[in-house]
Amino acid sequence: MILDNIQIIFVIATITILGGIAVFIYSILKKEHEFQEKEKETFQQYKRILKKAHTQARSLLETTSAASQELWTETKATNEDLTENLDKVLQTMAQKHIETMSKQAQLLQNDYKNKVTQMQNQIDQNTEQMIQNAQKDITGQVAQFSQVLIKNATSSEETINKKTQELLLAVENEITEYKKQRLAKIEADVSQIVQKTYQEVLHTSIPEDIQQQLILEALEKAKQEGILTL
């Protein structure tokens, strides 16, 4: 009877452990689902956490499976000693529970693997899409910037050409005017020098008696013209 009780306790303990494991796995899956919602920037960290959780879960499942198998084997051996009616009932119940739990655990493990695979695929697709969009945006922006740059460069070149032409014209006009002024001044200077030289040469070449005669003639003319009249 004591043995029967121990077996029952074992079975209950096993069931409890399996239940705990199930709850634990469920919480991990929930956590992973929450991680899906996180931003792309935390992807690497998220992946690492998932990997760690995956490893731990797998380890726990494998340990649990092994423990269940061992318990089941031990229970089977112990059942032979139980009374035929009660033992059969309890044995059947325990066996069914264990099988159910094993199946559930297996299902959970498969489901978890599938979900992880789906998540990885989804993340890969999202990442790929994000990179493609970024490349598309960058290409568009570069093309637009190039067009603006070319347009501005063309406009600047035209402005510079126009200003250069205006400056050249102004400089040419100034040079022409300067040449004109310089030529006029040179002409005036030369004329003045020629005139002065001519006057000096003429003045020195006239003898003094002729000079005096011209002066007296000038006075006579002045008298005749009434300049000297009092």
Place this chain on the structure above:
Amino acid sequence: MTETMNLIELSPYLQTTADAKLLSGLLTKLHESFFKKQQSPDAIWAKEIPATLSSSLQKLAAENNVSTSDPSSMQSFLVKVQESITALPQLELTLSIAPTKDFIKQITRTIARQSNKLVLIALKVDQSIIAGAQIGFQGRYKDYSLRKQLETTN
């Protein structure tokens, strides 16, 4: 306006404005000497001014009935002579050469033949007129220079 004296007697000393300035200076000196009365009038006439000028002035004084031995009369006379010199008409004459003393006399004679009055010559030398003369007299002006003739010809 005070009446001016006829200064023909002083014409050898009044040919140009420079002469007039010099004569005016001498007359001032003479006037001061008569004012001081430190010498006798005869001594003043003999020592203060050149003899020829002294003679001309005394002759001019006599013509104007002024006693040359009376210092007071002489002072008034000298003042009147200076005023008459200042009132003389001036002939502005620009020449291309610096005239000699003899040529200035010749010019003076030429002018006197026309006006028969004493005229002071304000001389100016400007070689740029080449030859001939520029003449200005009592607000009238005429350019008789060779330069002017050449400019007119051109």
